[in-house]
Amino acid sequence: MDRKYWETIAPKYNTEIFDVLQNDTSGSIVAAIEEMASPDKTVIDIGCAIGKWLPVLAPKFKQVIAADISAKNLEIAKNTFPEYDNVEYQRMDFSADELTVTPCDSAICINAILTDSREKRINFFQSLSLCLPVGGELVLVVPSLESKLYSHIIADRWNVDDAENNEIPTPKKAIQQAGNIRQGVTDLDDVPTKHYLNEELQLLLTLEGFDVKLIKKINYDWKTEFHKPPKWLAEPFPWDWMVLAKKNK
């Protein structure tokens, strides 16, 4: 999941990439953003892609920095929302070894730290910290490893979507997958994607100088996981983790 991957996805973004804003029917993420928003504050949308969160951010903050590694995504976002004159688009790589960024009062980062590279993730979490001054607030959403494993267990136990006929990986791929799962990296549509444990998020953010205020499930419909979920399958629903954190040093 490097820059090339995201540039290639950009033109078909809407059909290929899961829409968190649309699928968070609880409205918890929007509520968390509204809680930290103010017309006097600036906010950075880290990994903004084609700008789905801009209609939530632009009317509530003084200024929005929409940042992404993909120039094509930023171009699409800019063309989609010409009405927001308080949005500045910046191409940035938050996984780079060095990042120059002007801190904002608040930050959101919704399903952007997905890379299977541990080094790139370490840099990304350090960059989150660089984006905020002491006292700055962060809303972070990431895929849940607990949820992914739970879905796999359900799929295998009840043969959901004909799981027992899944293609058997080659020995090489199987070795790779075994190594990946130790790191919380599991395939999403055949793309190795980082998923996180609750405790891991707490640790990663604490190490970067954040106080974690809340870690909460963002629940989705089972149809986001399976083509044909069993009729009886209800709670717990599949989920992402939403973290609210404040920079403390």
Ligand SMILES: C[S@@+](CC[C@H](N)C(=O)[O-])C[C@H]1O[C@@H](n2cnc3c(N)ncnc32)[C@H](O)[C@@H]1O
């Ligand atoms: C799954 S999309 C999420 C987009 C958006 N936050 C949303 O919720 O609709 C992930 C985005 O993160 C961006 N991204 C991935 N790695 C990045 C990096 N190292 N620096 C900046 N953006 C990155 C990708 O280009 C992509 O647009």
